[in-house]
Amino acid sequence: MYSSLKKTMPTRESLAQHPWLRPVAHHLLNPQLWRLQRESVARGVAIGTFWAFVIPLGQTFVAAAHCTWWRGNIPAAAIMTMLTNPLTFGFWLWLAYPVGNMVLGMPVPAQALPDTDWAHSLQEVGGPVLLGMGIFGLGGAALGYLLVKLSWRLRVALRRHQSNSGV
Structure with missing residues (x-):
């Protein structure tokens, strides 16, 4: 699994050459951003999880840029954006709608939206969905950070314990 994951992961050099990342490309080559250290990995998990839920496209590039800062x-971060x-x-959008409605104190409709124009339907579900995805992003980032630190x-x-017990 590690080898197949490693093949799909972008390299430092490929990320540094991407047009969206050019403003921070010189930072991407910093070896500290690629080492497995407890705090660095916890931050990467939090950043990747947050951006995975907040924006639908280009999360990996945005997460990589924020990892430099x-x-x-x-x-x-790149793995968590997946x-x-x-x-x-x-599925996440579908789940975000009732969560957003619950936080806003609005009832979740039992039936589908009325057959109106798409702009009106988007206005009706947009607020709760955005709120729900924001909650998933912030909650997932905090939970991911804490789980990495704890594990x-x-x-x-x-x-x-194993080294002290001679196992």
Whole structure:
């Protein structure tokens, strides 16, 4: 699995040459952004998760650019942006609508939207969907950050325990 994932992941050089990333390209080559360090990976997971839900296209490039500013791990961010992809984005939008309605205190309609023009339908669902996706982005980023920190700490504690017990 690691080898197939490594083949699909962009390299530092390919990201640095992308037109959207040219303003931060000199930062992309920083080795600190590519090392597996606890804080860097946690930040990368948070950044990638946030952008996966906030924008539908170009999340990987936006996440990579933000990793340069917030010193996040770029591969971790790129992997997390794959949470929402063309196959799953519809599901997340569908799930964001009732979440947004619930937060706004509006009832979720039991039936489909009335057959009106598409602009009116978009206005009706747009606010709750955007709010729901924002909640998923912020909540997922916070949860991802905390889970990476916790799992890293547990992994280190387990290794220390095994080395101390002579296993």
